[in-house]
Structure formats: structure tokens, C-alpha cells
Amino acid sequence: MDITKFVNLSLxxxxxxxxxxxxxxxxxxxxxxxxxxxxxxxxxxxxxxxxKSYDIxxxxxxxxxxxxxxxxxxxxxDETFEGTTIxxxxxxxxxxxxxxxxxxxxxxxxxxxxxxxxxxxxDNFVLLTAYDRATAEEKIWFVNPNxxxxxxxxxxxxxxxxxxxxxxxxIRDLSAKD
Amino acid sequence: MDITKFVNLSLxxxxxxxxxxxxxxxxxxxxxxxxxxxxxxxxxxxxxxxxKSYDIxxxxxxxxxxxxxxxxxxxxxDETFEGTTIxxxxxxxxxxxxxxxxxxxxxxxxxxxxxxxxxxxxDNFVLLTAYDRATAEEKIWFVNPNxxxxxxxxxxxxxxxxxxxxxxxxIRDLSAKD
Numbered sequence: 118m119d120i121t122k123f124v125n126l127s128l129x130x131x132x133x134x135x136x137x138x139x140x141x142x143x144x145x146x147x148x149x150x151x152x153x154x155x156x157x158x159x160x161x162x163x164x165x166x167x168x169k170s171y172d173i174x175x176x177x178x179x180x181x182x183x184x185x186x187x188x189x190x191x192x193x194x195d196e197t198f199e200g201t202t203i204x205x206x207x208x209x210x211x212x213x214x215x216x217x218x219x220x221x222x223x224x225x226x227x228x229x230x231x232x233x234x235x236x237x238x239x240d241n242f243v244l245l246t247a248y249d250r251a252t253a254e255e256k257i258w259f260v261n262p263n264x265x266x267x268x269x270x271x272x273x274x275x276x277x278x279x280x281x282x283x284x285x286x287x288i289r290d291l292s293a294k295d
Numbered sequence: 296m297d298i299t300k301f302v303n304l305s306l307x308x309x310x311x312x313x314x315x316x317x318x319x320x321x322x323x324x325x326x327x328x329x330x331x332x333x334x335x336x337x338x339x340x341x342x343x344x345x346x347k348s349y350d351i352x353x354x355x356x357x358x359x360x361x362x363x364x365x366x367x368x369x370x371x372x373d374e375t376f377e378g379t380t381i382x383x384x385x386x387x388x389x390x391x392x393x394x395x396x397x398x399x400x401x402x403x404x405x406x407x408x409x410x411x412x413x414x415x416x417x418d419n420f421v422l423l424t425a426y427d428r429a430t431a432e433e434k435i436w437f438v439n440p441n442x443x444x445x446x447x448x449x450x451x452x453x454x455x456x457x458x459x460x461x462x463x464x465x466i467r468d469l470s471a472k473d
Binding site: 140238243264284288 | 314318442
């Protein structure tokens, strides 16, 4: 597995079920959403600007994409939410199994972020991101091309305590494939 | 990581939050339970008998243990449940990172089972078990010595469709440590 294969497998529309475990008070949150992942042109102005904001040569970007989501949580009395972010992988020139991932809106905090990723020998994509007040650890893997799983942890910024552990099961929406 | 370290890390009492995603109808199930993992003597009659039932030399057993659980699910109108099973690792003599795991009561079906396990390079314990009517795939890893995660998949027996995807976050109950 490498980032090109991984992004290509991820493209499309996904129906997601996510459970968040808020550990301090043993709360379960259930989230249902639709996620759209579409490829971006590496020369797209947003991609180029995001690279430049991190002093990264935009020609190092590989398979940039946009991820958008819309859904509802049982936490907020079924209020709906939606969002979108650009993600730009920057593979390590010396190791095709690792690199950096730029986002214009982070997972733990809604500010630009840069994380470190690698693929383990089980083809899991593992992403570590340090924010101001938290660190996030995400693991994403494909059970088959139409079904993927994602485990996300939010830790305190020292990386010690885990605050929230989330699990998403994502089924490809084949009806969107036309 | 090897099976001895993994079992030793697992011993104790755990407070578990489990979310099951029943995929066919996008149902969320929330389960709260207490899990106790206690070591067994390799010469324990139940351990020896379980080995013999699979024609395995009982002296190959390594770190056998008993796992018991009690809890409640929001699926069955908060009815409580409980259970117990003996687990007997049989490491592969040629590969300390892999082996078989015998149970006297399986995860997908409540009958004896034998699964194949291995540790990946992220120290995840991965267990694959084939039952009569289903296959189960479990992945367990420690975020720190007092916090572990478990992802379990139940697939159809052909191993194609995923029926249920579950996620457990397990916090060690330090108050039980005396």
C-alpha cells in the first residue's frame, strides 16, 4: 500500500456510522453521515496555497483530495452538521510508505494542521497530528475495496491521556457511482 | 510484542465501552461491561482438556487465561448478560509472533473454536477465526498499559460480507488492583 493506492481506493461516496466513546463519563455518541472524497488537481490554487503556507514545494504534493461530510449526531438532539477540508499528502522522498499530510481544517481543531503518516505491514494508514491543545491518532484500513474502518483517538497535548476514542465503519455508496 | 507480554498486559479488570455497528440496517448498539482476565495454570484440567480436544500437546500451551464479562446492552432494553471462557495460546514453534488460540466458547458462536493469531509491526494482536456460519476478525492493541482497543468484525462464512463491526475501548480498573 502507498498513498496513491490509498487515496484512489478512498475516492467516492461513503455512508458512515461513527461511534464516539467520551471516556471521562462513559458516554456513547452515535453519528451517521455521508462522506464524499473527490480528487483535486495538484495545480489547484487551494492545494498550492496550502503547500506554500507550510513552505513546501507544491510539486511534492501527491494525490491531493477534498473530503466533505454531512450528517447528524444523537449528541445534539439530532442537529445536522457539515464540513469540508482539503487534504494534501506529501510523501517522504526516501520512504514511499510514509510522509506528511496537510489539511486546511484539522480533525481535533478546526485550524490548518500537518500530520505524519505511515503504512504498517497490515496496510493500515496511521496518522499522527499534534495540535495546540491535543494530539490526534487516526488509523484507517480497508477490509475490502467497498468497506473501510477508521479508529480515531484524541489525546491530551502531552499525548498521555486519551479523551475520546471513535470508530467509524464506512460503506461505499455504490448507487453514487455513475 | 509476543503472546506472553500481551497476555501479561491484559491481566486485570477492565471497564469496557463497546459499540456494535449492525451494518445491514445501520443500527448502533451500545454495550457497557466489566471484563476480568485472570491467568490459569497450564496444568489446569480445563486447559489440558481443551488442548486434548484439538489433539494438541498441552505442554505447548503458553499463558492460558480465563476471561469473564458482565454488562448490559441498550439493544435488549438494558437486560444484563454475563459469560466466561478459557483461552489457550499455542505459539508457533517457528514464529514467536504467531500461533493458534483455543477457546472453549467462541466469539461469533458459543462453541469451542480455534483461531490463528499474529502480531503486526504496530504490535496489534490480530486474530482470525472460522466458525461454521461466520468468520471473525479481531484486532486488539494497547494505546498505553491501562488502555486498550479492540475492533471485531463478523463476516459471512465465505469471508466476503461484513455483518457487524464492533469497537471496544477498555480502561483498566485500577481500583481493582489490590
